[in-house]
Amino acid sequence: MNRRNFIQKSCATCIGLTGMGFLLQSCSTSLPVFTAQVNKKIMTIPVSKFQELKTNLLLLRNNSLEYDILLVKNNDGYKALSMECTHQSASLTPTTTKIICSAHGSQFDLNGNVIKEPALTPLHQYKTVIQNQSITIFLS
Ligand code: FES
Missing domain, CATH: 4.10.910 (30s ribosomal protein s13; domain 2)
Structure with a gap:
């Protein structure tokens, strides 16, 4: 060929x-990026975005945040993970199967658990609640 x-x-x-x-x-390896509004440390995303973009993974971005947030839709609901590496705070790159740190090679699964060191601590997870067809993420 x-x-x-x-x-x-x-x-x-x-x-x-x-x-x-x-x-x-x-x-x-590139995920859809959604610019989300933040008001009083609360981020809100319409549930319909997942269907609209035909994805289970959304990368949320806002200029007031130092790190993006990966919003993962799974059988248990929604999980909002900080894209700050727990090793030395580099920005992480999510793919469809895992989250990668290009600084020193750490990797995390889509639940935020470490699958490859040097990071030892799982990713920070924000509390999420579904209200009125929206996913609310509490950033504090
Ligand atoms: S900052 Fe991510 S592995 Fe070191």
């Missing part, structure tokens, strides 16, 4: 998976 055929086949596979909603789980 030459380079052109490889690229055409790879793209066709990704396009096919996108149509089935699997792109974020198989081909891409």
Whole structure:
């Protein structure tokens, strides 16, 4: 298979998976970013964003926050994880399967647990509550 055929086949596979909603789980490490409003240390995100963007992972961003927040939708509800590495406070990069620190190589699962050191402490998790079709994240 030459380079052109490889690229055409790879793209066709990704396009096919996108149509089935699997792109974020198989081909891409970039997650949808949502700029969320913060008011009195409370962040609110419409539940519909997950369906709208066909994802279980949303990276939440606000200029008043030093670190992004990864909002994970799972069978137990929603989990809001700080993207601050617990080793030496570098910003983390979430993927569809894990969270990576490029500073010294720590890795965390999507529950915030350490899967690769040097970090030893799980990620900070914010309290979340679902109210009126919105996910409320308490930042304090
Ligand atoms: S700051 Fe993340 S591994 Fe060191």
